[in-house]
Amino acid sequence: MKILQVQTQAEAAGAQRISDMVGEGLRARGHDVRTVFLYRKTDVYDRDPHADFILMHPPRGVLEQMLAVLGLIDHVRKIRPDAVVSFQHYGNIAGTLAARLCGVGAIVANQSGAPQVHGLRGLLTQVDKLMGMAGMYHVNIVNSAWTEAQFAAFPAAYRKRLRRIDHGVPAPARLPARKRARAAFGLPIGVPLAISTGRLAPSKNHTALVGALAMLPDVHLAIAGTGPEKEMLLALAARLNVQNRLHLVGELSPDGIHDFLAAGDVYAFSSTTETFGLAVVEAAIAGLPIVSSDLDVLREVLTTADGRPAALFVPPDADGIAAGLAQVFANPALAATLARAGRQLREQYSPAAMCAAYEALFSNNGFRTGTIPSITSSGPERLSV
Numbered sequence: 001m002k003i004l005q006v007q008t009q010a011e012a013a014g015a016q017r018i019s020d021m022v023g024e025g026l027r028a029r030g031h032d033v034r035t036v037f038l039y040r041k042t043d044v045y046d047r048d049p050h051a052d053f054i055l056m057h058p059p060r061g062v063l064e065q066m067l068a069v070l071g072l073i074d075h076v077r078k079i080r081p082d083a084v085v086s087f088q089h090y091g092n093i094a095g096t097l098a099a100r101l102c103g104v105g106a107i108v109a110n111q112s113g114a115p116q117v118h119g120l121r122g123l124l125t126q127v128d129k130l131m132g133m134a135g136m137y138h139v140n141i142v143n144s145a146w147t148e149a150q151f152a153a154f155p156a157a158y159r160k161r162l163r164r165i166d167h168g169v170p171a172p173a174r175l176p177a178r179k180r181a182r183a184a185f186g187l188p189i190g191v192p193l194a195i196s197t198g199r200l201a202p203s204k205n206h207t208a209l210v211g212a213l214a215m216l217p218d219v220h221l222a223i224a225g226t227g228p229e230k231e232m233l234l235a236l237a238a239r240l241n242v243q244n245r246l247h248l249v250g251e252l253s254p255d256g257i258h259d260f261l262a263a264g265d266v267y268a269f270s271s272t273t274e275t276f277g278l279a280v281v282e283a284a285i286a287g288l289p290i291v292s293s294d295l296d297v298l299r300e301v302l303t304t305a306d307g308r309p310a311a312l313f314v315p316p317d318a319d320g321i322a323a324g325l326a327q328v329f330a331n332p333a334l335a336a337t338l339a340r341a342g343r344q345l346r347e348q349y350s351p352a353a354m355c356a357a358y359e360a361l362f363s364n365n366g367f368r369t370g371t372i373p374s375i376t377s378s379g380p381e382r383l384s385v
Contacts, residue, residue, distance in 0.1 A: 001362055002032045004081035006072065006095030008088045010037040010045040010053060012225075012251050013199055014278040015087045015112045018143075020254065021168050022085065023050060025355025036075055038068045038094060042226065042251055073098040083362055086137075088112050089124040096136050106362060107137040114150040114275055132158040139361055143167050146297035147275040165358065168351030169281045172258040181263035185222070185249050192219045192329050194291075195264030197257060197279045198271065200227030200248075205293070207233065208270040211318025213242040216325060221268070222247040224260050261286040266328050266335070269293060270316050277301055281349060284310045284342030289335040291324035305348060310341035 003026060005019045023033040027050075037045065039055040054071040055064065076084065076098040083106035086095030092109040099107045109132075115125045132140055133155055140161045142148045148164050175181070182189050198204045206223060210233055213221050223233075223246075230248060237243040252260055261267070267283035269292045277298050284290050284302060290311035292298050302311040312328060314320035328335050 001082040002079070003034075003083045003085060003362075004076065004079055005033065005035040006084060006086040006091045006098070007035055007037045008090040008094075009039055009041040009058070010051065011041040011199070012044045012253065012257075014276070015110070016045075017170075017254065017278055018110075018112075018167055019085075019087055021170065021351045022355055022358055025168075025351060026359060029355070029359055031359075034079070036072065038072060038090065044251060044253060069094045069097065073101055076102045076104065082106060083108065085358070086110065089121070089128065092137070093124070093127060093131070096131060100136060108139045108141060108358075108361060109137040110141045110143070111147060111151075112143070112275060114147060114273070115154075129154060129158055132161060135161070137161070139163050141165050143276045144297055144300055146300050163361070165354055167276050167278055167281075167349060168354030169278060169285055169346070169349040170254065170258075170351055171285050171346045172261070175262040175286065176259055178262060181259055185247075185260060185263055187222055187247055187249075187263055188220055192216075192266075193222060193264050194219055194266045194268045194325055195222045195224070195260065195283075195288075196268050196270070197224045197252075197260065197283070198269075199225050200229040200233060202229065203271060203273050205270040205272045205316055207236060208316055208318045208321050209268055210236050210240065210242065210246060212268075212322035212325060213237070213245055214240040215318065215322035216329075219325065219329070220245045220247065222249060222260075222263065224249050224252045224257060226251040257282070258286065261288060264288055266291060266325055268321055268325060269298070269311075270321055271295070271298075272316055274298060280311070281345060284338075285346045285349070287339045287343050289328050289338035290342060291321060291328055294320075301349075302342075302345070304341050304344045308341045308344070310338055310345055312338065 007019055019035050023035055026033045034050050036052045039058050040053045045051040054068050059065045059068055072094050084095050084099035084104050085108045086092045087110045096107055116122045142164050179189055209221055237246040261283055267288040267290050269280040271293055274297050280292055281301055292311040292313055293316035294313035303309055312324045314324035
């Protein structure tokens with residue numbers, strides 16, 4: 001099949017990592033898969049031979065937002081895909097609209113955020129609800145049991161199209177030695193090092209990590225990612241007099257992320273909202289002990305099939321993060337236990353299984369004829385291989 005994935009912005013983030021894995025996995029199965037971004041935000045996809053951009057910069061105002069959607073419609077018309085798979089709020093809305101106008105037979109949305117009530121996200125949730133109830137997309141993917149539960153109060157007409165496909169999480173084939181990894185990123189050798197990855201944005205709550213440094217005088221912190229809070233984090237570190245122990249290494253490619261993970265002693269994750277937590281699960285699978293925000297969804301995804309936690313769960317504030325890191329650094333046996341459980345998660349979150357589940361969606365005969373596939377009204381089911 002010819003499959004087009006629609007993303008909102010081109011940058012190194014969780015939703016983009018998922019479409020990367022889906023695209024790679026489906027291409028390995030013989031499908032023609034490309035990803036189109038409504039706009040280019042960073043240069044991370046500039047050399048990707050399977051990526052296209054509608055705008056080469058973030059839209060400036062309503063007019064350019066409209067131009068991005070019109071450009072997407074034209075792109076879909078030229079590509080003539082058999083299926084469109086969309087990601088994120090704007091990607092779902094724009095991708096579904098373009099696919100419908102161009103007569104695409106299979107339309108799959110991905111819910112990478114929980115339903116919201118207030119503000120712009122609340123408005124987007126209402127638009128998504130109406131689109132789902134009207135059958136604008138054929139299948140609506142959720143990525144965890146927690147995310148699935150957030151739609152329990154939605155109308156049956158919406159919920160009957162929900163399908164659960166847990167994220168696949170890439171496991172590194174081989175990690176460099178810690179000393180070599182630190183040297184590659186200019187990080188200090190011979191000091192306790194906590195690391196984290198993720199966009200420098202409010203929801204990731206990196207201020208709690210920087211605040212924790214003030215309570216851990218021997219520990220250094222390195223964060224991989226870019227975003228609007230970079231200067232604020234540097235200013236906070238200066239106020240707390242920890243600027244010499246904070247290392248911001250910038251945005252990294254997927255391969256670069258694995259090399260970066262090899263540099264750390266402990267991975268700290270302070271996010272305040274997630275629907276899966278791809279970055280922290282990736283760190284656990286790489287063998288790092290985890291200190292994580294105590295969120296229900298993170299307890300779900302960071303627990304092995306036999307019930308063992310792969311993280312120490314703490315309140316997502318500076319005090320909680322500092323206490324958790326101090327406990328792991330002081331207790332090598334605890335660190336080793338968490339790391340062993342984390343490595344076990346690779347069996348639960350296989351990228352190959354995720355891609356096979358997506359391919360199973362397209363094998364439905366209803367997609368071939370452009371009709372809505374037969375879906376039972378008993379509620380969501382989990383697709384597995």
